[in-house]
Amino acid sequence: MAWSLDQLSRISGGETCGDKESLIIGLCSSEKPIKNCLAFSLNEKISRNLDQAGCFVISKEKPLKGICHPDPKLAFSSIVNEIKPNYEKPKKLISEKAHISKSAKIDQDVEIGPFVFIGEDVKISKGTEIHAFSFIGNKCKIGSFCKIMPHAVIMDNCNLGDKCLIGPSSVVGNSGFNIHKTDKEIFRMPHIGGVQIQKNATIGALNTIDGGLIDPTDIGKNVKTDSQVHIAHNVNLGDNALIAAKSGIAGSSKIKENFIAGGRVGVSDHTKIGKNVTAGVGSMIISDIEDDSTVLGYPARAKKITLSIWASLKKLPVWIKKKK
Amino acid sequence: MAWSLDQLSRISGGETCGDKESLIIGLCSSEKPIKNCLAFSLNEKISRNLDQAGCFVISKEKPLKGICHPDPKLAFSSIVNEIKPNYEKPKKLISEKAHISKSAKIDQDVEIGPFVFIGEDVKISKGTEIHAFSFIGNKCKIGSFCKIMPHAVIMDNCNLGDKCLIGPSSVVGNSGFNIHKTDKEIFRMPHIGGVQIQKNATIGALNTIDGGLIDPTDIGKNVKTDSQVHIAHNVNLGDNALIAAKSGIAGSSKIKENFIAGGRVGVSDHTKIGKNVTAGVGSMIISDIEDDSTVLGYPARAKKITLSIWASLKKLPVWIKKKK
Amino acid sequence: MAWSLDQLSRISGGETCGDKESLIIGLCSSEKPIKNCLAFSLNEKISRNLDQAGCFVISKEKPLKGICHPDPKLAFSSIVNEIKPNYEKPKKLISEKAHISKSAKIDQDVEIGPFVFIGEDVKISKGTEIHAFSFIGNKCKIGSFCKIMPHAVIMDNCNLGDKCLIGPSSVVGNSGFNIHKTDKEIFRMPHIGGVQIQKNATIGALNTIDGGLIDPTDIGKNVKTDSQVHIAHNVNLGDNALIAAKSGIAGSSKIKENFIAGGRVGVSDHTKIGKNVTAGVGSMIISDIEDDSTVLGYPARAKKITLSIWASLKKLPVWIKKKK
Numbered sequence: 001m002a003w004s005l006d007q008l009s010r011i012s013g014g015e016t017c018g019d020k021e022s023l024i025i026g027l028c029s030s031e032k033p034i035k036n037c038l039a040f041s042l043n044e045k046i047s048r049n050l051d052q053a054g055c056f057v058i059s060k061e062k063p064l065k066g067i068c069h070p071d072p073k074l075a076f077s078s079i080v081n082e083i084k085p086n087y088e089k090p091k092k093l094i095s096e097k098a099h100i101s102k103s104a105k106i107d108q109d110v111e112i113g114p115f116v117f118i119g120e121d122v123k124i125s126k127g128t129e130i131h132a133f134s135f136i137g138n139k140c141k142i143g144s145f146c147k148i149m150p151h152a153v154i155m156d157n158c159n160l161g162d163k164c165l166i167g168p169s170s171v172v173g174n175s176g177f178n179i180h181k182t183d184k185e186i187f188r189m190p191h192i193g194g195v196q197i198q199k200n201a202t203i204g205a206l207n208t209i210d211g212g213l214i215d216p217t218d219i220g221k222n223v224k225t226d227s228q229v230h231i232a233h234n235v236n237l238g239d240n241a242l243i244a245a246k247s248g249i250a251g252s253s254k255i256k257e258n259f260i261a262g263g264r265v266g267v268s269d270h271t272k273i274g275k276n277v278t279a280g281v282g283s284m285i286i287s288d289i290e291d292d293s294t295v296l297g298y299p300a301r302a303k304k305i306t307l308s309i310w311a312s313l314k315k316l317p318v319w320i321k322k323k324k
Numbered sequence: 325m326a327w328s329l330d331q332l333s334r335i336s337g338g339e340t341c342g343d344k345e346s347l348i349i350g351l352c353s354s355e356k357p358i359k360n361c362l363a364f365s366l367n368e369k370i371s372r373n374l375d376q377a378g379c380f381v382i383s384k385e386k387p388l389k390g391i392c393h394p395d396p397k398l399a400f401s402s403i404v405n406e407i408k409p410n411y412e413k414p415k416k417l418i419s420e421k422a423h424i425s426k427s428a429k430i431d432q433d434v435e436i437g438p439f440v441f442i443g444e445d446v447k448i449s450k451g452t453e454i455h456a457f458s459f460i461g462n463k464c465k466i467g468s469f470c471k472i473m474p475h476a477v478i479m480d481n482c483n484l485g486d487k488c489l490i491g492p493s494s495v496v497g498n499s500g501f502n503i504h505k506t507d508k509e510i511f512r513m514p515h516i517g518g519v520q521i522q523k524n525a526t527i528g529a530l531n532t533i534d535g536g537l538i539d540p541t542d543i544g545k546n547v548k549t550d551s552q553v554h555i556a557h558n559v560n561l562g563d564n565a566l567i568a569a570k571s572g573i574a575g576s577s578k579i580k581e582n583f584i585a586g587g588r589v590g591v592s593d594h595t596k597i598g599k600n601v602t603a604g605v606g607s608m609i610i611s612d613i614e615d616d617s618t619v620l621g622y623p624a625r626a627k628k629i630t631l632s633i634w635a636s637l638k639k640l641p642v643w644i645k646k647k648k
Numbered sequence: 649m650a651w652s653l654d655q656l657s658r659i660s661g662g663e664t665c666g667d668k669e670s671l672i673i674g675l676c677s678s679e680k681p682i683k684n685c686l687a688f689s690l691n692e693k694i695s696r697n698l699d700q701a702g703c704f705v706i707s708k709e710k711p712l713k714g715i716c717h718p719d720p721k722l723a724f725s726s727i728v729n730e731i732k733p734n735y736e737k738p739k740k741l742i743s744e745k746a747h748i749s750k751s752a753k754i755d756q757d758v759e760i761g762p763f764v765f766i767g768e769d770v771k772i773s774k775g776t777e778i779h780a781f782s783f784i785g786n787k788c789k790i791g792s793f794c795k796i797m798p799h800a801v802i803m804d805n806c807n808l809g810d811k812c813l814i815g816p817s818s819v820v821g822n823s824g825f826n827i828h829k830t831d832k833e834i835f836r837m838p839h840i841g842g843v844q845i846q847k848n849a850t851i852g853a854l855n856t857i858d859g860g861l862i863d864p865t866d867i868g869k870n871v872k873t874d875s876q877v878h879i880a881h882n883v884n885l886g887d888n889a890l891i892a893a894k895s896g897i898a899g900s901s902k903i904k905e906n907f908i909a910g911g912r913v914g915v916s917d918h919t920k921i922g923k924n925v926t927a928g929v930g931s932m933i934i935s936d937i938e939d940d941s942t943v944l945g946y947p948a949r950a951k952k953i954t955l956s957i958w959a960s961l962k963k964l965p966v967w968i969k970k971k972k
Binding site for chain 2: 119135139179187190213230248305
């Protein structure tokens with residue numbers, strides 16, 4: 001396939017630079033430029049290299065040939081979404097190979113793939129896609145225009161707002177890990193709170209978001225989680241949180257809006273984290289954190305302090321010997 | 325729905341306080357009390373607040389209206405288990421959409437959902453539930469009254485005792501990670517030991533419990549694991565272990581009874597851990613641990629020592645400057 | 649079943665010791681020797697114990713009865729691969745319960761289990777096994793003699809070389825975690841690069857290997873990953889890497905050949921790691937690493953330095969008190 005430069009420029013909402021009728025034959029990255037393909041660039045030096053390689057460029061500054069746009073990443077994303085191959089929808093939106101309970105209420109334009117299981121008293125709103133091998137438990141409510149990716153498991157009593165995405169092989173609403181011991185037995189307490197996911201949240205692959213004991217676990221609007229994230233029972237995760245891969249948040253922690261967790265961040269149970277907090281890669285948060293803080297390390301402390309400790313540690317062994 | 329106070333009180337085995345005929349319309353948490361709903365409380369101050377909010381209360385001390393019980397969590401769990409909605413079992417316990425090998429032996433009252441795969445020479449004992457999308461490999465033996473949750477994968481040669489639960493999307497019995505290099509190739513050694521899980525063990529969501537090389541990996545009685553736990557080949561995990569989320573135990577480690585691992589605990593391979601050991605959140609255990617120890621940190625040391633190191637570290641940078 | 653000693657000896661390519669016609673009734677481990685079973689041993693003392701227990705032994709030195717072989721692990725693996733029970737292949741290699749798009753091209757001798765989903769424009773080469781519940785997305789190319797284990801998910805645009813294995817419930821090619829914020833919205837950028845896995849790579853259970861933004865994420869030849877490993881978008885992981893359980897490599901990191909990661913190792917995004925680097929258990933790599941290094945700790949430093957810091961830390965609290 002090929003597109004005219006002007007066609008892609010209009011999709012992106014940017015300004016065309018060079019011959020509008022030029023043919024673009026594909027997309028490429030700025031690391032591996034390909035002649036007559038379109039790349040996006042975030043700095044001027046890279047743009048020049050791309051120009052020299054015969055690429056079309058999306059950049060803030062006007063490229064020789066390409067698209068000038070104040071937000072190259074946004075422009076690029078718009079183009080990808082428009083031109084990526086879209087397979088025709090099946091004629092029957094609801095696969096005959098799906099297992100759907102009679103009490104389920106499926107709105108119009110809902111797409112249900114083969115090998116899908118939908119439990120009792122489920123409601124699914126319009127335009128939502130339920131992909132192959134998904135499991136939707138009893139009494140779940142799925143908003144409109146959601147995407148439930150292949151092999152996702154949503155257990156009983158979960159609610160999803162509109163435009164949510166649940167990544168492949170993630171498990172939402174499994175019983176929380178509240179263990180109770182008596183003289184006679186050790187058992188996992190029954191959890192009935194389920195999970196509430198607010199609109200526009202995007203859950204990554206192989207996540208676990210456990211169901212609450214009585215009240216639901218609550219995932220805020222616009223939350224984005226990476227792969228292999230764990231969020232325990234009765235956590236409240238504020239709006240706009242970005243949680244990178246392998247992070248985990250233990251039970252009943254309350255986190256305000258705009259939390260950013262680098263990869264493999266841990267949060268202890270019953271921890272309170274203020275708004276606009278950022279935790280660096282590998283941090284283990286074991287005490288409450290105030291608004292607008294940046295933390296790092298195990299245990300997590302103010303980033304500046306941890307960095308100075310790390311610098312001091314380097315000298316410690318030599319120094320201890322010397323001073324003895 | 326609604327229940328009389330006395331009805332729920334009898335289920336819990338507690339003592340009724342207030343009007344026996346009072347109608348309770350649901351359950352609620354002590355954080356979000358709802359009038360005429362039932363909450364459990366673990367301290368007197370909370371109980372008073374709940375009373376004031378018009379709640380029914382399960383507590384150790386006699387509430388104004390509610391249930392007096394020496395173990396409120398147990399009482400609450402009993403009530404939930406009794407009153408939570410239970411959907412009617414399908415008329416045919418074994419779904420026609422399941423794929424079951426002819427050589428499989430299925431005992432009475434076994435429930436097998438749609439899209440289940442059951443391999444050759446499998447034995448499943450009475451009263452066990454195999455939920456949708458589960459995979460049971462060849463030669464597995466599943467005890468009685470087990471629950472195999474949706475999307476669980478149990479590979480060849482695994483044995484489960486009675487009353488075990490395997491969480492959704494967990495993988496039990498995948499080949500262990502024993503890599504062998506020769507001049508010609510690098511390969512993963514074939515593992516034939518499988519996994520033995522003792523009775524009453526509850527495995528969480530998205531766990532991996534790898535199969536042993538020759539002898540089985542062994543998970544003790546009453547073990548409870550949280551989400552995203554990994555237990556490697558040939559580990560022996562003693563009875564009653566509680567393993568919180570994201571913890572991992574590497575190959576051939578031997579752990580005695582009553583091990584408690586906070587979230588994200590790691591145990592190196594070939595490590596010996598005594599009985600009654602507790603590892604704090606984030607600990608990385610890289611050497612053997614004696615009976616009755618509490619450890620913390622990376623590397624894990626006695627908790628007291630790690631806490632004093634953490635306290636000292638805070639002063640280190642300032643102090644190093646001063647003493648130069 | 650039973651085998652003559654000579655029969656197994658010939659399979660292993662070793663030298664028979666003792667009566668060639670002896671009957672061996674099974675395999676056993678050196679920890680739990682069983683009379684008339686075959687164990688492998690890596691040191692002379694263990695061999696003697698096994699001899700005394702009436703075992704047949706594979707060892708470097710000549711055992712009383714058994715097999716002498718320069719590489720006992722290789723010999724043992726060859727024997728296991730030969731004698732482990734192999735269930736008859738189904739008469740129809742391609743299950744009628746699979747869902748296969750009409751545009752998919754399936755080569756000869758490909759085995760496709762029940763409840764498999766194969767998308768549009770997929771190519772699968774000869775001798776490959778696609779096990780139950782696997783999902784193969786649009787435009788994927790799967791090489792010859794691969795094994796796609798139960799519940800594996802391979803999203804659109806992924807390429808696998810010959811003889812690759814994708815472990816159970818792993819997700820390959822899910823969209824990378826590139827989040828972009830504008831004034832109006834927060835969104836995950838669309839990823840079209842997919843994943844390229846080179847020949848002979850073996851991916852463990854519950855792994856996530858995310859798809860690249862434009863260029864593919866690239867997994868080298870002979871790479872072996874353990875359970876619950878995460879490899880982010882646009883990582884290049886060099887040939888022969890061994891990645892132990894729960895390790896994670898963040899976006900766009902470039903790692904040269906022969907990388908060895910102990911359990912739970914983390915690598916920050918955009919990190920460059922040279923060839924022949926080894927990272928000890930629990931390491932968190934947050935800066936570039938030179939060729940032939942061994943690192944340890946959080947933050948990861950040269951192993952020697954980290955070990956000396958750990959030793960010094962033990963003395964720190966007492967020492968700070970003393971010197972005050």
